Amino acid sequence: MASKKLIGKDLKKLGFPEGRAIGEAMRVMESAYKGKSILHKKSMLKKVLENPALYAKHETLGPIATALMISKISNKPLEMRQKRIPYSIYGVEGIEPGAINQMEIAMRLPVTKSGALMPDAHQGYGLPIGGVLATENAVIPYGVGVDIGCRMCMTLYDIPPAYVHQNTEELEKMLLDNTRFGQSAFKRPKDHAVLDNSLFGEINIVKSLKDKAWKQIGSSGGGNHFVEFGIGEILTEDNEMGLSPGKYLSVLSHSGSRGLGANIARHYTKLAMDMTKLPSEAKHLAWLDLDSEAGQEYWLAMNLAGDYASACHHQIHERLAKALGERPLAMVENHHNFAWKEQDADGNEIIVHRKGATPAGDGVMGIIPGSMTSPGFIVKGKGVNESINSAAHGAGRLMSRTKAKQSLSKKEVKQHIKKAGITLIGSGLDEAPQVYKDIYEVMDRQKDLVDVVGTFQPKVVRMCGANEAKGKYQEVD
DNA sequence: ATGTCC
Numbered sequence: 309m310a311s312k313k314l315i316g317k318d319l320k321k322l323g324f325p326e327g328r329a330i331g332e333a334m335r336v337m338e339s340a341y342k343g344k345s346i347l348h349k350k351s352m353l354k355k356v357l358e359n360p361a362l363y364a365k366h367e368t369l370g371p372i373a374t375a376l377m378i379s380k381i382s383n384k385p386l387e388m389r390q391k392r393i394p395y396s397i398y399g400v401e402g403i404e405p406g407a408i409n410q411m412e413i414a415m416r417l418p419v420t421k422s423g424a425l426m427p428d429a430h431q432g433y434g435l436p437i438g439g440v441l442a443t444e445n446a447v448i449p450y451g452v453g454v455d456i457g458c459r460m461c462m463t464l465y466d467i468p469p470a471y472v473h474q475n476t477e478e479l480e481k482m483l484l485d486n487t488r489f490g491q492s493a494f495k496r497p498k499d500h501a502v503l504d505n506s507l508f509g510e511i512n513i514v515k516s517l518k519d520k521a522w523k524q525i526g527s528s529g530g531g532n533h534f535v536e537f538g539i540g541e542i543l544t545e546d547n548e549m550g551l552s553p554g555k556y557l558s559v560l561s562h563s564g565s566r567g568l569g570a571n572i573a574r575h576y577t578k579l580a581m582d583m584t585k586l587p588s589e590a591k592h593l594a595w596l597d598l599d600s601e602a603g604q605e606y607w608l609a610m611n612l613a614g615d616y617a618s619a620c621h622h623q624i625h626e627r628l629a630k631a632l633g634e635r636p637l638a639m640v641e642n643h644h645n646f647a648w649k650e651q652d653a654d655g656n657e658i659i660v661h662r663k664g665a666t667p668a669g670d671g672v673m674g675i676i677p678g679s680m681t682s683p684g685f686i687v688k689g690k691g692v693n694e695s696i697n698s699a700a701h702g703a704g705r706l707m708s709r710t711k712a713k714q715s716l717s718k719k720e721v722k723q724h725i726k727k728a729g730i731t732l733i734g735s736g737l738d739e740a741p742q743v744y745k746d747i748y749e750v751m752d753r754q755k756d757l758v759d760v761v762g763t764f765q766p767k768v769v770r771m772c773g774a775n776e777a778k779g780k781y782q783e784v785d
Numbered sequence: 786a787t788g789t790c791c
Contacts, residue, residue: 455786570787
């Protein structure tokens with residue numbers, strides 16, 4: 309059945325301005341899109357009209373987009389929804405108003421389908437940390453976060469917990485020898501299949517980061533990242549890992565995609581902000597249409613950064629397994645800064661952004677760390693639709709880094725850590741246990757979202773120290 | 786988070 313032809317009147321009704329764009333649209337629709345339904349043509353044109361810059365380089369729609377841009381229509385900021393889409397907040401009493409305000413703005417984006425705020429939420433850039441946002445065919449780089457693929461990984465060993473107390477110094481040395489933080493790096497980084505990914509030769513920004521990625525693989529970075537030995541305890545037979553309930557010497561790591569992910573995030577956020585003009589309060593939520601070239605590139609690069617972050621964790625755990633002279637019995641891992649293609653309750657595809665949120669689909673395993681003096685939790689998701697199959701990604705910050713440095717005393721923090729029986733390498737006041745919310749409260753506020761399968765009690769902890777952070781370090785490798 | 790604005 310031949311489709312109806314679009315006429316100038318139809319295009320003006322769509323919002324096309326007088327001028328050359330109408331002619332271009334009619335020409336393109338009658339060539340490349342000939343035979344497509346009138347609805348399809350209109351929806352394509354609407355997309356170009358809403359955001360011509362995204363389509364400027366498009367093979368067929370490019371000329372329409374260019375004409376629209378010349379007509380200056382692209383200078384008009386995109387309209388936000390008048391009313392926000394309703395969303396669920398878990399543990400509202402523990403969440404700072406700034407984070408809620410950011411979520412309210414995100415819920416007014418025209419591409420937003422649904423959202424949820426986790427109990428560890430605090431203010432971030434664009435979407436709050438602890439924010440979950442589902443969109444339609446659009447990806448928001450700052451909805452994923454700067455550290456793309458930031459994630460947790462835990463391995464459990466057939467070694468009794470007493471080993472920690474008997475070998476604390478050896479474990480400390482294992483961490484010093486086998487992990488790298490801040491600007492420090494391994495002299496001989498290990499190779500990994502992720503470095504053979506063809507995207508390192510295909511996407512310019514990724515190409516420029518190959519060298520950095522090679523040098524930094526297997527390292528942990530800074531900030532709240534850590535690698536630690538501790539005691540994992542499995543509490544239930546129903547743990548998806550085939551482990552008997554009991555205590556196991558374990559390794560827990562928290563880190564992301566290092567310079568690779570940070571630079572990918574920066575590059576595509578800038579691109580999105582140039583392309584999607586939004587009112588200033590929402591500018592950091594600029595998105596890329598997944599049908600656009602930039603959107604598809606970001607999606608591929610984001611997935612590469614996710615694989616790279618995973619590879620870094622695997623190398624950390626491989627090195628430590630070798631040092632322990634054991635093979636792990638089980639491994640649990642999850643991203644908590646990422647975007648996924650998932651389905652909503654009606655079966656429609658949605659893009660789910662979790663920025664500091666743990667995937668918690670039905671039966672999905674994850675790790676929610678506490679702090680260096682409080683336990684982390686091995687969890688199994690309950691698949692709650694209102695939370696968009698998500699949970700918190702940790703205790704969440706209670707205090708800013710600046711406030712921590714001003715208000716906490718080194719001596720007190722040191723005493724607190726010693727009293728808790730923790731051996732600590734590195735870290736600073738801004739990562740003191742006191743800057744985090746009470747993990748037990750956070751877990752209580754999300755008991756509808758996850759089941760606790762086990763716990764992890766940190767014992768020997770390594771974080772980034774002041775010297776590594778500044779690049780003043782002794783290479784020991 | 787990030788050689789913390791090439």
